[in-house]
Structure formats: C-alpha cells, structure tokens
Amino acid sequence: MKKIFLVAVSIVLFSCSKDHSATETNTEKSVYAVGQEYNGTNSVAKLWKNGVATNLTDGSQDAMARSVYVSGNDVYVAGYEENGTNDVAKLWKNGVATALTDGNHRAYATAVYVSGNDVYVTGYEYNSNNMGVVKLWKNGVVTDLTDGTADAYAYSVCVSGNNVFVSGRESNGTKNIAKIWKNGVATSLTDGSEHAEAKSVFISGNDVYASGQVSNGGPYVAKFWKNGEVTAFTDGSYQAAAESICVSENDVYVAGYEYNGTKSVAKVWKNGVATDLTDGSQYAYANSVCVSENDVYVVGTEYNGVGGEDGFSVAKLWKNGVATNLTNGTTDAYVSAVFVK
Template sequence: MAAYWCNGEQTLLTNAEGNPAASTIANGIYVDGDDVYAAGYFYLPGGITHGVYWECGRMSTIQPSDSYGSTFLSDICLKNGLTCIAGRDGTIGNTIAQYWFDGDSYPLSDEGTVSQTDQMFTDGNDLYIVGRNDTMPGYWKNGSFVDLSYGGDASYVTALLKQGDDIYAAGQYTDVDKYVPLWWKNGEAHPLTVNESANIYGMWVNGEDIYLAGSSGVLFDRAAAYWKNGEQTLLTGKNNGCLTCVAAVGEHIYAVGFEQNAAGNTVIKLWKDGQPSDWTDGATPAYAEGYFIR
C-alpha cells in the first residue's frame, strides 16, 4: 500500500473509494502548503502497471496509451500551480519517457527505445527531469536532453539539483565488476573511489560539501551509506540497508532509508547524526522511495 510519512507519522494513500490503495507504490512526493502530492503506480498480474497519482488524497490513474501496455510514474511537482508528473509509457523493449502537465502528455524520448524518468523539479519556468534516454543517462531541461554518459553505456543518473547557476547530478557507473558512485557539476564528472559496488539514490549540496546517499554492497548484502566529499559513512551493517536521501541542515546530518530486521522485514528509519529512529514497526516490509524536505 502506498503511504507517506511526515516526521514519522504514517498516512496511507487511498483509492477512489477511500480505502487504502492496495497493490500501489508511491515513488515521488511533493508538498505545497498543507497539500500533499504523490505519484507512483498500481501493479496488475503479469507485470502490467498503471500510473497513479494523488492530489490532496484523491487518487487518479494515467492509463497506458493504445500502443503500450503499462504506465509508470516516477515523480510529481507543481509548475505554475498545475500538476506536472514524470514517468514512462510502454512495455519491455519499448518505453517512452514522458511527462504529463495539466493532464496532457509530452514525450521526451523516441519510439523503439527503452527510456525512463526518475526525479523532477522546477526552477522558475524551467522543468528538469532526470532519466535515461535510450542508452544515455542524463536529464531533460524543458524537453531538451543533456547527456551525462560516463564509462560506457552502463551509467545511471538518479539525482539532480540546482544551486545558484550550477547543476549537480549524482549516480553510478559500471567499472569492470562493480558500480562506482559519481557526481557531476555542470556536466563534469567526479567519480568516487570505492572498494565494493555502491549505488546512489539521493544527493545534497551544502556550499562546497557534496553528499551522496545510497548503499554499499550488492543485492541484499548491502549497508545504508552516505558519502561526504568522497568519504563514506556506514549507518547499518549489511542487513539490506539503503538510503533514499541525506541532508545537512544546520549542524546536523539527517538521512532517510530502511534496514531489514531479524524477522526479514525492512523498516523505514530516520538517522540524525548517525542515530536511528524507526518510522515503521517492522511487522511488514516498508520502503522509502522518495522524499520532500521543507
């Protein structure tokens, strides 16, 4: 069931009948005043998904186009007071990265590619969407793609932000036998040095300090970790731990993610200066996919 947490308090997102929306996952979240927006998908048997989003608790569905079998929504925000949603439309082997603005769809990639979107945000009238345009990782600015390929085809951009006039991005690339974290500033890549495979899912910039959030290890044998200027901090053992975000606020460092407990269920956690607090009870698996800080 799709849900969001505000300072540890859970709210289950509901379907059109007002019941908890079973078989749904929320990938992105946006907050405007007291209004909460979320976007994700509803999954059906056979691997088919329909994109769904919530505006102030009301769920709507984006049906697949006639040519494709699935829609998948990755993030949501407001642009000029109107809803803007990033996602993709398609099936295995042919997925079109696109966004929906005020109900209308706008393709970002070409037919016959395997393309996708991830995070999105607005800056004034500019719309930025992270994703993968066929084999090229990067981002779209107002529909024009910026290629951030590094180390061959197997590189990924998973986070993007703007500070002043500078554009920062973060992700990972494949180096022989492992994923290696890296970040970009205005298109210039800065790979990290790691001893084992690592994945990046969030980024924070605080002046000259670059924070990356993710995991260190492979598959479920991974630890929740963040890097500050390339120096790694582990927040868990290798208990299927992973971070979605890290943020430096004042003198404190906050991180959100999850860790698997003894019962085999993942628990959503907030770490403040390395000290964890549980946001779920561990009775069922829970995952943090997106975040919004204000």
C-alpha cells in the same frame, strides 16, 4: 546477494525527485516520507508525516509511492497502482488519486515537483514494443521526452525558473546512457561505453547536479556530476549506488549504499566523504536525502534478520545519523523519498 525489496518493477531502484533543500528558519518542521508496506497480500502505498502513517491505497492492488513534494498546505505524491492488469501512473494530492495513464500499458510516476501553480511529474510508460518511454506531465498534460525506439526511464525532476530538468537513462542498444533532459532536450552524461543512469537531479543557482552509478562491466561505481563534470565516490571494489543528491549552500550531500563484501551499507556522502548509516550486519539502502537548515534527513530500508533468510525490510528515517523506524519490522516495507517543510 539480497535483492532490494520492490514490487512489480524489479528493474527500478529508486525514485528520484527525492531531494529537496529547505531554507526556512521556522523551527517547526514537518518531515514527510513515502513508500509502501506489505499487507500480507499486496503492497500499500503510504505517506508518513512526522512518523505517522497514512494509507494512500486500500491494499486491494499492489501500489507504491515514489516521491513527495509539499507546497503550502498541499501534499503531492507520485507513484503507481496496479489496475489488475497493468501498473497505472498516479498522482495523489492530499490523498486523492489522479490517474496519469489509461492503464493499457505499464506506467510509473517516479517523481513530483511543484513550482508556483504548476505540478510537474516525471516517469515512464512502456509502449507496444515493450520499450520504456520517458514522460513529463505538467498539470496532467503529458509530453514524451523519448521516441520509444530505445528503452528509457526517468527517475527525478527539478524545476528552476522556466527550466525543467529530468534525469534518467536511455539505451543505445547495448548500454544504458545516463541523461538529463532540460526542457525536453537531452544531454548525455556518459558516452555509452558503460552502463550508467542518473538517478537524481538537483539545481543550485546556475549549477546542475546529478547523482547515479556507472559500471564498465564490474560493480557499479557511485558518482555525481556537476555541470557534466563527474566525480566518483567509490572505487569499484564493491557494488555501490548514488540514489539521491541535495545541495545546501556549498555542501553536496548524496545518499546511497555500498556493499562491504557481505552486505550493503546505507551511506550518506557529504562533499565526497562517506558516513555509514548502518553497521553492515544487515542489508541496508539509503534512498533519499534532504537538508533543512543544519539537519540532514535520509530515508531508506534496513533488513532486520528476523523471520527468514535476511528478515523483513524496515522503513527507516535517519536525522543527522540517528535512526527512527517508520515500520515495526513484522512485514516488508520500503521508503523511497523524504521532504522536509
């Protein structure tokens, strides 16, 4: 099985505040995507605007951009950069980085969301016992959402009114429990009898949506929850993941992937009905979905089969199912999140 291309943190799949729905009627849209590209030595954190790349880091250390949010004229990106010893959680505003952690322990900013004048970032930091602690930063001030006695990770953040929602997982000692924290109070989406994680959270009206995957020992099943009620997208025959969720009016979109017995196929589900974004001839993963008016944007990665066992991973953007390459496929690249303004 081809491993997903990641640097430094193999246990993390994809970020999560990966899902935003735009409702503007302005026909001029800008499409933002973030991720990383290998420079031959390290991975460089990148921002693409309408397909044009900007480096967020200089390539001297491994770095990755995990989430993007645009508010007014300001572009916020969450991610991390290594300091030579540990990964440091970072927030870039218009390309200028601010460290959220001191670098004494490995830490990762996985999602950013802007509400009014407040900037929310979620992620996790390992403690001295090597346990991941879920963190929420509001305007740079950190709050721990878990106590560090059990391994925990956060992938996505969404704000609705005065309520702040974070999705992720926390171990019960034997299994990972999919969880949502609302204003710091945790709700379990699974009962702890199966491995599970909530990769993405989205609020629409009074409804709380989350997507993720659950395994009872076999392949992971792609699922989503609406107000705690679960729906499965896949039957468990093959490994699958639901990485990102976005709701537009009455339609629920989920981006992810499912193996076909040989390769992983990038997919987007609309109200539970799957559309393949790739043909299954190469490994591919859909990581983030955003809906703007009637257009559905998905970003992800597809290997090109060139220059090795499976080739290089190419960062891709699909608009209404039509693919555009963000990188040229001569080196490994990965795109984790999309935002349309």
